[in-house]
Structures are given as C-alpha cells and as structure tokens.
Amino acid sequence: MWQRHAPPWWGLPLAAAGVAWLRLARGFPARWLGLVVWLPLLLVPPARPAAGAAAVTVLDVGQGLAVHVQTAAHDLLYDTGPTFSADANSGNRIIVPYLRGQGVGRVDMLVVSHEDTDHAGGVESVLEALPVAEVVSSLPFEHPLSALPVAQRACRDGDAWEWDGVRFAFLHPAPAQYLAPAASSNSLSCVLKVTAGARSMLLTGDIEAAEEQALLLRHRGELGADVLTVPHQGSRTSSTPAFIAAVAPHDAIVAVGYRNRFGHPKAEIVARYGAQGVAIHRTDAEGALRVDLRPPAAAISAARAERRRYWHGR
DSSP: OOOOOOOOOTTTHHHHHHHHTSOEEEEETTTHHHHHTHHHHHHOOOOOOTTTTEEEOOOOSSSSSOOEEOOSSOEEEEEOOOOOOSBBBBBIIIHHHHHTTTOOOBEEEEEOOOOOOHTTHHHHHHHSSOBOOOOOEOOOSSSSSGGSSOOOEEEOOEEEETTTTEEEEEEEEGGGGTTSSOOSSGGGGOEEEEEEEEEEEETTTOOOOOHHHHHHHHHGOOOOOEEOOGGGHHHOOOOOOHHHHHHHEEEEEEEEOTTTTTOOOOOHHHHHHTTTTTTTEEHHHOOOOEEETTTEEEEEEEEEHHOOOGGGGO
C-alpha cells in the first residue's frame, strides 16, 4: 500500500479544479494541465519547525501518553500510549497514521519512559511500521521489548544532545538507580527536557513524589519550563507543591482518557496547579495538544478547537 502525507488545505480545491479541467470536451486545448495541478498533493509536505524551534504534540491516545517532538530535520517519539486489545494499540491506531500524515518517514529516537503498558503499548507497532534509529528506555534487560532488533540504550541523567539548534537533556533516572530499582517502574521514568532558545518543555512520564524530590535535589535550577506534562496523569502520588514551584510552568498538560476509571486528574491536583497560577490543558477535553517552542513564546493549540466536529458536543 502506497501512502503519502496529508496534503495542504489549498491542494484539495486545486485538485478538484484539475479534475474539472480534465473532464472538458475532447479537443479542448491543454487538458493535460489538469494533471499538473495535482502535484501539490504529492510534493508539498506539512511544514516543519524552523531551525532553533520545536513542535511538541501530545497526542490524544486515551489513558496514557504519547508525545511527538519535531525539529527542523529530526523526529523524536516519547512513549507510545496504551494497548487496547490483542490487535489494537495506540501505535497502529493513532501514532503511525498521525506520523504518516505529518510526512514522517523515519523516527530518529523512540523514548519509552518506563514499562507500563499505557506508555509502552504501541512500541512494537511503531517499530514494524517505521524505521527507528534508536530506542532509549528504562526497560529492564529481561523485558520482551529489549530483544527487538533495534539499537537500544538506557536513558540516564546527564545524557544530552542537540538537534537543529534544539537541546534535549535527560534529567532522570540517575545511573545508580538501575543497580537497585524500586518496586514500581514509575520510579525509573525517563524525564526529558526539550529547550528551544529561551522556551522549554518538561516530559515527566509517571514519576512520583520521591522522584520529584530527587529531581529537586539534583536539578532544582534546571527544572524550570514553560510547559509541563503532568506526572502520572494527575494522580495523588505526584505533582508535589515544591516540584510545581520549581518547574514554574505557565501551562501543564494532562494526558488522560475520557471518564477514565482512575478519576485522573484528581481534583486536588488540578486545584494545586491552579493555586500556583498554572493553566491546565487536558487531552480528553481538547484532543491532541500542540506546543510550539519558538522564541519569543511557547504557544499551545488544541486539535478540537482548530478542527471542530459535531461529535465533539460543542
């Protein structure tokens, strides 16, 4: 099956005009021009960020997390959402179609923050559908995904690199934590900070209060970010007041499923962010959320606001 990226909005009416031109009476001059105006459908890909900027999209995968980070020439996928059934998961139902629509033919890095199925449920589907240069995770050696035929390494505090003028840095877990991991895989969640100029976003996986305290001890001065993905989908075990104050985000994004059985985000957690002047955005209410990290501001746009449909109930 041959697939292409989503066409530009103006390409569709142009192509429709081309069809009308092709259907003119035989003998009409230059009917072949009707084919020429189809070319934008194939040759004009979706725009990518400029050098020094990044577009971060928190996908609406239900109760779980999947984030696409795009720079001028690179693509990173942070987590792959939940598994839905034996045949369906966020990878084959949401992430891969989205990436193909964006014209992404290769993933430069796939980060699996930890082994919970609401974060790692779509990994295999993504690897089957697209070439992935490297998988970075906190998965234990004996995890089935560790045997997949792709370059893999552990995420570690201190690992940092730059793509197209955008800086990426892992702040957690510390290397020593792999030697004596805690009972919950949440404690090993890869925490990634993305910085474009003076604007930044912190991706936190499912860290809990103990890990937030550890981050405060090691990186208090480096945690500040314009946008934060709320740890552990807004559960009571995370988002301590001290951590929120250290990050001091202007906006926080909660990736949750509609009417999820856990009741996330908890009302007291939402109130805690509100008390510190942080605006809360939710994927269950707003759909996918795109954060444009570019000087001089970090702008957030919601899929349901930009592409309204009657079934949104608004």
